[in-house]
Amino acid sequence: MSALSQLDRGVAPIETGMLPRPFVVRSRREELADCVTLELAALDGEPLAFEAGQFTMLYVHGIGEVAISISGDTAKPDSLIQTVRAVGAVSQAICGLAEGARVGVRGPLGNSWPVERAVGKHLMIVAGGLGLAPVRPIIYWALANRDRLKSVDIVYGTRAPDQILFARQLLGLSAADGVRVGITVDLADQDWSGQVGVVTDLIPSMLRDPDETVAMVCGPEIMMRFSGQALVGAGVPAEETFLSMERNMKCGIGWCGHCQLGPHLICRDGPVFAYPAVRDLMSVWEL
Numbered sequence: 678m679s680a681l682s683q684l685d686r687g688v689a690p691i692e693t694g695m696l697p698r699p700f701v702v703r704s705r706r707e708e709l710a711d712c713v714t715l716e717l718a719a720l721d722g723e724p725l726a727f728e729a730g731q732f733t734m735l736y737v738h739g740i741g742e743v744a745i746s747i748s749g750d751t752a753k754p755d756s757l758i759q760t761v762r763a764v765g766a767v768s769q770a771i772c773g774l775a776e777g778a779r780v781g782v783r784g785p786l787g788n789s790w791p792v793e794r795a796v797g798k799h800l801m802i803v804a805g806g807l808g809l810a811p812v813r814p815i816i817y818w819a820l821a822n823r824d825r826l827k828s829v830d831i832v833y834g835t836r837a838p839d840q841i842l843f844a845r846q847l848l849g850l851s852a853a854d855g856v857r858v859g860i861t862v863d864l865a866d867q868d869w870s871g872q873v874g875v876v877t878d879l880i881p882s883m884l885r886d887p888d889e890t891v892a893m894v895c896g897p898e899i900m901m902r903f904s905g906q907a908l909v910g911a912g913v914p915a916e917e918t919f920l921s922m923e924r925n926m927k928c929g930i931g932w933c934g935h936c937q938l939g940p941h942l943i944c945r946d947g948p949v950f951a952y953p954a955v956r957d958l959m960s961v962w963e964l
């Protein structure tokens with residue numbers, strides 16, 4: 678039975694996925710000037726098991742609801758970790774929630790990063806700006822599965838050194854963890870001695886064996902468009918290159934069509950897509 682016909686027949690909204698569950702803010706951490714990570718806990722104590730790449734719809738009473746990726750560790754479903762940038766009414770309200778505040782959660786929603794495809798291969802994670810949040814669960818997974826992967830490389834680009842998300846954690850990763858991290862910024866300050874430029878500048882030098890690489894990319898769409906081109910241009914198989922797409926969402930469960938991207942509904946068919954499914958759509962202006 679479809680979700681819509683379930684609603685027609687009077688099936689309770691919780692069974693259709695439209696009723697938020699009450700969660701409480703257990704802790705709050707300011708990541709950047711405009712960006713906060715919340716640790717949420719279910720009021721009923723039921724953990725929210727999720728897969729890397731999935732998102733929730735976060736609801737602030739009386740203000741609204743937005744899609745937010747889960748940025749925590751799939752091995753720790755007791756804590757729902759979400760990282761939010763304050764850009765509009767709802768995201769500002771979420772960022773302003775204090776410890777102990779209530780928030781509604783629907784989900785987990787959407788598909789996941791196909792992490793098992795990287796087993797026995799080189800894993801390259803490419804992120805831009807806040808796009809590091811949706812790929813962080815892959816990093817946790819890769820650290821826990823390091824011996825099953827040939828290598829793990831993270832390529833991260835952001836606007837400026839003070840905009841590096843999860844900086845302590847990212848800069849703390851090292852060869853000892855079997856992870857190589859390349860960071861580049863658009864604009865350096867006087868203390869920055871690292872790379873300056875866009876992420877695509879770093880991709881070719883960090884790729885090991887492109888034929889044997891699985892790549893997972895998240896960031897602003899323009900960054901993903903050029904990263905996809907750079908990865909596949911350097912020899913990473915297009916079908917082994919995955920991107921997490923973003924459009925404004927309303928229902929999050931494939932009813933309303935708000936997040937349509939060509940033939941896809943991002944909430945229902947994504948947010949993670951293999952590059953060939955979205956390559957041409959990304960070059961259509963304002964699609």
Ligand SMILES: Cc1cc2nc3c(=O)[nH]c(=O)nc-3n(C[C@H](O)[C@H](O)[C@H](O)COP(=O)(O)OP(=O)(O)OC[C@H]3O[C@@H](n4cnc5c(N)ncnc54)[C@H](O)[C@@H]3O)c2cc1C
Nearest residue numbers: 732743744745746760761762764765766767768923924948
């Ligand atoms: C699958 C998915 C996962 C997402 N994950 C996250 C996440 O982990 N963290 C997160 O913060 N957001 C995430 N988003 C974006 C989020 O759903 C909202 O779009 C965003 O928080 C803005 O909502 P708002 O209602 O506060 O602002 P709106 O009222 O929608 O927007 C206010 C203004 O900000 C602009 N704007 C909207 N989004 C952005 C943006 N991302 N950067 C800069 N300007 C923007 C709009 O164009 C508009 O001018 C995700 C979206 C999707 C579809």
